[in-house]
Amino acid sequence: MDDSETVRGTSSVSVFDRIIERRLEEITAIANGAADPEVALSAMVLHHLRFALEDRDHLTPWQEEFRSLPPEDAWRLRRMQRLYVEEWVQVLGEIRPDLSDGEARAAVHATLALLHSPTEYKSGLPQEAITPLLASMALGALHAAGPAPGPPVESV
Numbered sequence: 001m002d003d004s005e006t007v008r009g010t011s012s013v014s015v016f017d018r019i020i021e022r023r024l025e026e027i028t029a030i031a032n033g034a035a036d037p038e039v040a041l042s043a044m045v046l047h048h049l050r051f052a053l054e055d056r057d058h059l060t061p062w063q064e065e066f067r068s069l070p071p072e073d074a075w076r077l078r079r080m081q082r083l084y085v086e087e088w089v090q091v092l093g094e095i096r097p098d099l100s101d102g103e104a105r106a107a108v109h110a111t112l113a114l115l116h117s118p119t120e121y122k123s124g125l126p127q128e129a130i131t132p133l134l135a136s137m138a139l140g141a142l143h144a145a146g147p148a149p150g151p152p153v154e155s156v
Contacts, residue, residue, distance in 0.1 A: 107145035
């Protein structure tokens with residue numbers, strides 16, 4: 001039985017563990033394996049987007065069921081998620097040393113939300129059209145992170 005069948009049928013902490021652990025290993029290998037941080041960032045975006053588009057069955061139960069996990073399991077899984085985000089922050093920091101850690105982290109979280117957005121709707125576009133569109137938007141957002149030019153944006 002593959003991960004999506006297990007998640008669909010009988011979601012469990014061990015399935016979420018395996019999925020997150022594998023994603024963390026994969027993104028770490030991408031981040032550490034590229035000679036150039038720009039190449040790494042592009043590969044990370046495409047990898048994450050591919051996961052979001054092809055493995056929707058993993059993301060939806062995770063989003064729905066995470067809040068009901070026992071606290072110790074939720075803590076451990078959140079820790080792996082934080083490590084995943086930190087891989088992105090590290091690579092982005094090499095490209096954008098002008099960003100503080102907090103700014104880079106906020107940009108990464110917003111970008112991951114953008115890459116997850118296809119799980120929330122069906123645009124009618126084929127995956128071949130969505131992939132380059134969202135990948136370019138994600139890379140654009142990461143490169144543009146920081147104060148916007150022009151008058152200051154008011155805090156909410």
